[in-house]
Structure formats: structure tokens, C-alpha cells
Amino acid sequence: MAHRPLDVATVRRRFPGLLRREGDRQAIFFDGPAGSQVPRSVAEAMSHYLLHENANHGGPFSTSVATDAMCREAQLAMTDFFGTDDPEEIVFGPNMTTLTFQLSRALARTWQPGEEIVVTDSDHDANVTPWVLAARDADCTVQRVRVDAAAELDFEDLRQRIGPRTRLVAVGAASNLSGTIHDVARVAELARSHGALTFVDAVHYAAHCRLDASAWGADFVACSAYKFFGPHMGILQGRRVLLEELETYKVRPAADTGAEKWQHGTACFEGIAGTLAAVEYLAALGREHADPEPPDRRAALDAAFDVIHVHERELCARLLAGLQEIPDVRVVGIAAPDRLDGRCATVSITHPRHRPAELANALAERQIHTWAGNSYALALSAALGLEPDGVLRLGILHYATAEEVDTVLASLRELLV
Ligand SMILES: Cc1ncc(COP(=O)(O)O)c(C=O)c1O
Incomplete structure (x- = not known):
């Protein structure tokens, strides 16, 4: 186009x-x-929500119905943003770090002593320490992938650190310090070939480059709306089968299925409204500059x-x-x-x-x-x-x-x- x-x-x-x-x-x-x-459109969407549609979700009355509809639209917008298809794979949370700690605890319950997780020297600590602490709790070993002098991932080292005992590889799509973009599809492929899962931190990447979680083939991708022109929110995209089968720490009345199972307590609905508006802002930018006008x-x-x-x-x-x-x-x-x-x-x-x-x-x-x-x-x-x-x-x-x-x-x- x-x-x-x-x-x-x-x-x-x-x-x-x-x-x-x-x-x-x-x-x-x-x-x-x-x-x-x-x-301005993001701030206006948030204030519109708070001033005119503010309610808890799941009720029969109009503001609650509107809140549910807005949340579903925001999930759909985030599937467009991530390049995935299933809105139930989209989990909203306070920020990427909190979502990653939460996911790491749930995943660690499936790990056995002696198994391994892989983190990289390129990553923000939010994609390192949650995994290191979870590995410690599960008696697992941590492998750390080196970077070279140009701040690029050392794939030879990565290849050696992933093996039959690897359960998870945590990698960043782009470094928030050096700006380096990493070939996460290659990392995910390597992980998959050993039966390991891949978690991608796309927080830095998402403001600069088009996310394509489906093409990456990763199991989980996380980003933060406040880096891509939205409010202070984190978003996790996870393969539905994994989000469904993993056991979460949650209160009993909370949903047992879908994304709801991962959203603890009452969500920040105004933040979700702002996240939706941020995606809409970017889509409008695309429409204004493309020729012919994009179909969706x-x-x-x-x-x-x-x-x-x-x-x-x-x-x-x-x-x-x-x-x-x-x-x-x-x-x-x-x-x-x-x-x-x-x-x-x-x-x-x-x-x-x-x-x-x-x-x-x-x-x-x-x-x-x-x-x-x-x-x-x-x-x-x-x-x-x-x-x-x-x-x-x-x-x-x-x-x-x-x-x-x-x-x-x-x-x-x-x-x-
Ligand atoms: C690359 C990267 N990953 C993770 C994070 C943490 O994100 P959050 O503040 O949403 O927890 C940041 C924040 O600066 C970041 O730049």
C-alpha cells in the first residue's frame, strides 16, 4: 500500500x-x-468514559452494558494491534511488569526442579527478574543469553542455552536502551523446536514497529499502552489454550475461563477506554496517510x-x-x-x-x-x-x-x- x-x-x-x-x-x-x-482523543475517551459511562461491568443496566461493550471493543482493537484473532487472548492489567510477574507465577507451577528458563542480557529487567524469581521458587535453572558488543543477541549462545530441559524463553522484541530489534520469530522457532514456550516483551517495540504476534509464533506477547500514546496500562496477549489451562492465583467468584480469569479485581476501565483510543489514533493516522484507504x-x-x-x-x-x-x-x-x-x-x-x-x-x-x-x-x-x-x-x-x-x-x- x-x-x-x-x-x-x-x-x-x-x-x-x-x-x-x-x-x-x-x-x-x-x-x-x-x-x-x-x-487529545485518548484523554477525551477516558474522560468521556468516566463522565458518561462509568460503571462496573457485568450488570444489566446501560452504563454497565456500555462498559462491557467498550471492553470487548478494546480487546478487538488489541487483536488488530497485536496481529492476532481471538479477543479472549487479550488481558488488560496495570502495566507489563505486573502482568509478567502474574504470568511467571502461574507458569512456574508447571515447572519441575532441574528444568530451565532462558532470559537475555538484552532485556529490560521486567523480562528478567519475574522469570528468575519464578525459576528460583520452582527450583529451576536460569540460562542467560549473551549480547555482542553491538548490543545484538548472540544467536550461537542462544542456540547452546536452549535445550530439552528448557521450559520458557523470555526475549525482548526491541531493547529500550540500545534500540536493537531482535529476531523474535527465530527465537520462538528455536524454543518451539525444543518444546519450550516463548514470552516476548514488545513494550519498546510497539511504539515504533508493527507488531505481528501471529508471525512471530510466540506464546505470549506483552506491551504497555503508555508507550504507544495511550494511558498507563499493560496488555498481555497469550495463546488461548495456555491462558485457559494455566492455573492462576485468583479469587473464587472471578471467571474461570477467558481473559477475565487473568484480570484481578476491578479493571481500570478508563484505562481500557484510553487504550482503545490509542489504537484508534494510530489507525486514523494510517487511514490519513495511505492510498487507497485501508479496508479495515x-x-x-x-x-x-x-x-x-x-x-x-x-x-x-x-x-x-x-x-x-x-x-x-x-x-x-x-x-x-x-x-x-x-x-x-x-x-x-x-x-x-x-x-x-x-x-x-x-x-x-x-x-x-x-x-x-x-x-x-x-x-x-x-x-x-x-x-x-x-x-x-x-x-x-x-x-x-x-x-x-x-x-x-x-x-x-x-x-x-
Ligand atoms: C522494554 C521494556 N520492557 C518492560 C518495561 C516495563 O513496562 P511497564 O512499565 O509497563 O511495567 C519497560 C518500561 O520502560 C520497557 O521499556
């Missing part, structure tokens, strides 16, 4: 947060990997991420080229212009004479929002020798502009003398 280049000016008008002025300058939001700004929401999301991908890759190339001209700056991970499809536009840097926190503080004084440290990708930061200071992380999302990239580069040139 052909598409027009991203109309950033129109996009930005939908995000009131981007208009924020600090002193005489407009704020620059390069903090997206820790949470994106939201379009799924195709509209395909188009949206095509457009986002092209725009972000241009900005990423511009940022990397500028960074390479600043003496002594080290870019973490993939930096070669012909390899940009292997990374998201999340660029982390270090400098031998300036600590990341010092730089983030100086940029904050210039109204440029960035993060310093390891961003919870502790294993990666340690494996690349970046601890204890970590990196300065510059996170580009689709609402960023070339002018913003140039302003950030100019500030870094001033600071890194």
Missing part, C-alpha cells in the same frame, strides 16, 4: 502536551521510551507503522550522523546508516568526560527531556560495561521533528566540548 510522508505538523496538533513551553522555549520530548505523550483497522495500523517507520528512520539517521561528528561520543548499538532497519530510533550515547546524568540535567535546563542511567535494562548496561552511570538516552517518537533533532544536536555540541 502506498502512503504519503508523515504530516508531522498535523500529528503534533493532536498532542497538547507537545505545546508545553518552559521559559522562552518549547519543550522537546526525547523521553518517549519511558512514556509517550498522548493525543488492521490494514490501517499496517499503514500507520509504515509511515512511522519511514519518518523515524530519517530522524534516526539524522541524529546518528550528527552524533558521529561530535568528538568522543560513543553510540550504543547499531550506528551504521545501512543497518538502521535493525534498530528503533532510540539512541543511547556515552562520553568519556561527561556523565549521562550530568548531560540529562544540562539538557533539562534547555527544556530537552531525556533520560540518563540504565533505564532498567540493567543486564545490558552491565554487559556493555556501562554501569554504574549507564547512558544518555535520546528517544525519538513519530511526533518528533528534524528541527528538534538539530536542536538536540546543537545542545550536545555545546555541552560536549
Whole structure:
């Protein structure tokens, strides 16, 4: 499907947060990997729900019926977002970390002493520690897959660590520190060939690239709406047969089947409404830029991420080229212009004479929002020798502009003398 280049000016008008002025300058939001700004439509959907349809679900009266209908529509929207088909495979929760801890406990009940789980040095700790603690409780061994100096997964090492005793492989679709995109389909295939399950952390990936959980062949995929222009919510997609057969910690009156079995207590319905609106925002973006108009929401999301991908890759190339001209700056991970499809536009840097926190503080004084440290990708930061200071992380999302990239580069040139 052909598409027009991203109309950033129109996009930005939908995000009131981007208009924020600090002193005489407009704020620059390069903090997206820790949470994106939201379009007005997301905030409006949440306030509409709270003001006009607020109720617990499952009742016979109109607001409760509306709540159930909205939740079902949000599950359907999330199947389009994940690229899967069954709305009962979509579980909403407070965030990815909580959902992962919950799933890890349920899975660990099926593990036997001496069996193994595999985690990677590339992952955010939310895709490491829940599995490590669950393995400890079940008397299982943890295998850790190495990354190479370019922050890419070492597949040779992975191949050696997966074997007949492996029960689960936990891998990230993209690193929130280096931006590296991992071939999760290959990981899932390897896991499957040994009868192991795969859990994919798509939290970082989901704001930048089109999810395709079906093509990945993973058993579980998790992401967080607040990274893709929605509210603070987590979403887990799991193969239905597994969600049905696993035993969860739950209260007795709660449902024994379907996604409900995994949603503890009363759900954050306004957050679910906002998540639905975030998917709708992205689908509308796809519709506006595609030619001909996509036939359905799924195709509209395909188009949206095509457009986002092209725009972000241009900005990423511009940022990397500028960074390479600043003496002594080290870019973490993939930096070669012909390899940009292997990374998201999340660029982390270090400098031998300036600590990341010092730089983030100086940029904050210039109204440029960035993060310093390891961003919870502790294993990666340690494996690349970046601890204890970590990196300065510059996170580009689709609402960023070339002018913003140039302003950030100019500030870094001033600071890194
Ligand atoms: C790659 C990655 N995985 C997991 C998480 C944790 O997500 P949540 O805050 O939804 O628990 C984050 C949050 O920054 C992340 O970037």
C-alpha cells in the first residue's frame, strides 16, 4: 500500500502536551521510551468514559452494558494491534511488569526442579527478574543469553542455552536502551523446536514497529499502552489454550475461563477506554496517510507503522550522523546508516568526560527531556560495561521533528566540548 510522508505538523496538533513551553522555549520530548505523550482523543475517551459511562461491568443496566461493550471493543482493537484473532487472548492489567510477574507465577507451577528458563542480557529487567524469581521458587535453572558488543543477541549462545530441559524463553522484541530489534520469530522457532514456550516483551517495540504476534509464533506477547500514546496500562496477549489451562492465583467468584480469569479485581476501565483510543489514533493516522484507504483497522495500523517507520528512520539517521561528528561520543548499538532497519530510533550515547546524568540535567535546563542511567535494562548496561552511570538516552517518537533533532544536536555540541 502506498502512503504519503508523515504530516508531522498535523500529528503534533493532536498532542497538547507537545505545546508545553518552559521559559522562552518549547519543550522537546526525547523521553518517549519511558512514556509517550498522548493525543487529545485518548484523554477525551477516558474522560468521556468516566463522565458518561462509568460503571462496573457485568450488570444489566446501560452504563454497565456500555462498559462491557467498550471492553470487548478494546480487546478487538488489541487483536488488530497485536496481529492476532481471538479477543479472549487479550488481558488488560496495570502495566507489563505486573502482568509478567502474574504470568511467571502461574507458569512456574508447571515447572519441575532441574528444568530451565532462558532470559537475555538484552532485556529490560521486567523480562528478567519475574522469570528468575519464578525459576528460583520452582527450583529451576536460569540460562542467560549473551549480547555482542553491538548490543545484538548472540544467536550461537542462544542456540547452546536452549535445550530439552528448557521450559520458557523470555526475549525482548526491541531493547529500550540500545534500540536493537531482535529476531523474535527465530527465537520462538528455536524454543518451539525444543518444546519450550516463548514470552516476548514488545513494550519498546510497539511504539515504533508493527507488531505481528501471529508471525512471530510466540506464546505470549506483552506491551504497555503508555508507550504507544495511550494511558498507563499493560496488555498481555497469550495463546488461548495456555491462558485457559494455566492455573492462576485468583479469587473464587472471578471467571474461570477467558481473559477475565487473568484480570484481578476491578479493571481500570478508563484505562481500557484510553487504550482503545490509542489504537484508534494510530489507525486514523494510517487511514490519513495511505492510498487507497485501508479496508479495515488492521490494514490501517499496517499503514500507520509504515509511515512511522519511514519518518523515524530519517530522524534516526539524522541524529546518528550528527552524533558521529561530535568528538568522543560513543553510540550504543547499531550506528551504521545501512543497518538502521535493525534498530528503533532510540539512541543511547556515552562520553568519556561527561556523565549521562550530568548531560540529562544540562539538557533539562534547555527544556530537552531525556533520560540518563540504565533505564532498567540493567543486564545490558552491565554487559556493555556501562554501569554504574549507564547512558544518555535520546528517544525519538513519530511526533518528533528534524528541527528538534538539530536542536538536540546543537545542545550536545555545546555541552560536549
Ligand atoms: C522494554 C521494556 N520492557 C518492560 C518495561 C516495563 O513496562 P511497564 O512499565 O509497563 O511495567 C519497560 C518500561 O520502560 C520497557 O521499556
